Amino acid sequence: MRDDSDESLMFRYRDGDVRAFELLVTRHRKAVYNFIVRFVRDAAQAEDVLQETFLRVIKSADAYEKQAKFTTWLYTIARNLCVDAARRGKHRRAASLDAPVNNDPEAPALIERIADAGAGVDRQAIGRQMALRMQEAIAQLPDEQREIFILREVNDLQFNEIADIVGCPENTVKSRMRYALEKLREALEEYRDLAQAAP
Amino acid sequence: MPELPEVESVARSLRPRLVGRRVVAIEVSGLSLRRPIERERLERALAGAKAEGVRRVGKYLLIDFSTGNVLLVHLGMSGRLLFARPGEARAPHTHAVFRLSGGLELRYVDPRRFGVLRAYSAGELERSPELSVLGIDPLAPDFSVAQLIAMLASARRDLKGFLLDQSRLAGLGNIYACEALFLAGLGPRRRTHRVGAAAAARLFGAIREVLEAGIRNRGTSFSDYVDAEGDQGSNQNTLAVYGREGEPCRVCGRKIRRVVQGARSTFYCPGCQK
Known part of the structure; x- marks a missing residue:
């Protein structure tokens, strides 16, 4: 079974x-x-x-x-x-920045997903800061963009499934996803150079 | 604290003499329970109304009246609803007296004043702060093993705390939660989301069995609890673990242990409960 x-x-x-x-x-x-x-x-x-x-x-x-x-x-x-x-x-x-995303003792925190376990201390520190910023940025997305970003990136669902779930056309889902990604990219812009420069 | 079987026993003892009588007058002590007793609200809702039924939801008693209004009662830690004749001396800590037609009184006695006594219209009742937060009644006909699996999987806590959470299962308290866990062979500190289907089915059966036994024995009387006729229950004589710290388990012989969880005593058998 x-x-x-x-x-x-x-x-x-x-x-x-x-x-x-x-x-x-x-x-x-x-x-x-x-x-x-x-x-x-x-x-x-x-x-x-x-x-x-x-x-x-x-x-x-x-x-x-x-x-x-x-x-x-x-x-x-x-x-x-x-x-x-x-x-x-x-x-x-x-959303609290200090609290884990979901208080779930089993689920890996977003911070752990983003920070590279094998990276150096500086890089890990940057990874943590970036994860917190990411968490904050996701929490600040408008509801209709946040749900689509989570269903796609966290729950790994296809756009056509997400369209069925939220009840709107697939193209709308894709454009909301695009807006969400743009906002997250802006929020994390400052970390791009830092992450690349760290050993 | 009166739990589901005690409240159900009170409901059953109220029905024969209460249903069919009208409320003639209401007196209150003026002292507040968990919430103040609002005499005018009680009078508006109940004066002249005929009691048509007595039912129970979780640990709440609901008395339905001919006007469509409902008297909601929670017995708190030490509350009692007792029938008395009008001339009988009132017990200390009597906080409400309902004078009924036919020369009878229903008195609410509560030394610790943690109870609730409040009238609602039928429309207000489901949305009331007391009932709107309640979970599933474990003796409700539609409660199922699948529902229990869903509830266990959705919570992230120890089993004992889960069983006491009235927003999940309404009616279990400390005594029957300990007894149900013993009967199911489940440790009180086991995590809810790690309980599989077989264990959930055992727990489901155990919850119902201990509650039904409690009702058959007309409740557990350790100190305050009596039904509306003033009679004690006898379930305290059949308990397997509750209140038996240091005594041998009746199944495996190991000593019953007591631990404190969430500021409440939990009694369990380290041999039988995993």
Whole structure:
């Protein structure tokens, strides 16, 4: 069963196999959480939204049809709940630069992804500063650009899937991604020369 | 603190004599509980209204009235709802008296004053600060193993803390959380997102089993708890780990241990719980 596709596991769960549901949760929990926490920018609220996402999957299991990829369906649910949470404005606050992105003890922090473990001390220090700046810059992106950047770069989804999830044309997704990248590039401009100059 | 089985037992003991009676008058002590008792609000909502039903959500008691209004009660740490005849002496710490038709009173007694006594319209109730934050009632018919798996996977904390979180599962407190973990064979410090499907299924069954046993035994009476007729429960005589530090486990014989988690005592068997 471990090698089964998501869609196959969802059908097995629909037919009553709880173990299949657990496999789906295990497979996607971290990635969906990473998407949610970067959207809502609050670890406790992200846990609530993650729970509600999987509870909605359970509730909708009987109606599940293989019309779209399971991940597209899953992220659509998560994204809609994030939008609802943002509308309610509960726990809405600026992202802390000191706190880890998501307080997730398992997930590598963004800082660890960007800093090169094999690099020299100076380079590592620059990497850390740059990662923090990156984190701040992502948090400051407009919601519609941030969600697309996260779905593409963190969750590794295709543009056509992202278009289905956010409910807009693929070209709009691509242009929002382009704007997001431009803003991030501007935010990190000062580090380009430093990073190149460090040993 | 009264937990789900105690509150359910109070609800069951209230129904026979409360349903069908009207509220004739309301008296309050003037002292605040966790929130102030608003006498005028209670009178507006309940005076002259007939009690039509008593139900429970998590650790909250809900008394439905003919006007569509609802009396919400949380017993806090030491609250009791007791029937009494009008002439009977009032117990110390009586903070509200509901005079009922047919010569009966329902009295709210709460020495530690951590309870809640508040009236809502039916429309307000679901959005109330008390109920809007509650998670799933573990005895609700639609609660499932899959839901528990989803909830465990979404939280990042120890199992004991998870079970006490009323925004996840509404109704478990310290006693029944310890007992459920023992029955499921799960250590209280185990991380929620590392609980697999088989263990989640065991925990699901254990939660329901300890709660249903608690209800069958009409609650756990260590000190304050009695039902509306003043009767104690007997569940304290059947507990496997709670309050048994240093005593042998009834399954493996090893000594029951006590640790402090989140400022609460957790009792567990180091042999049976992993």
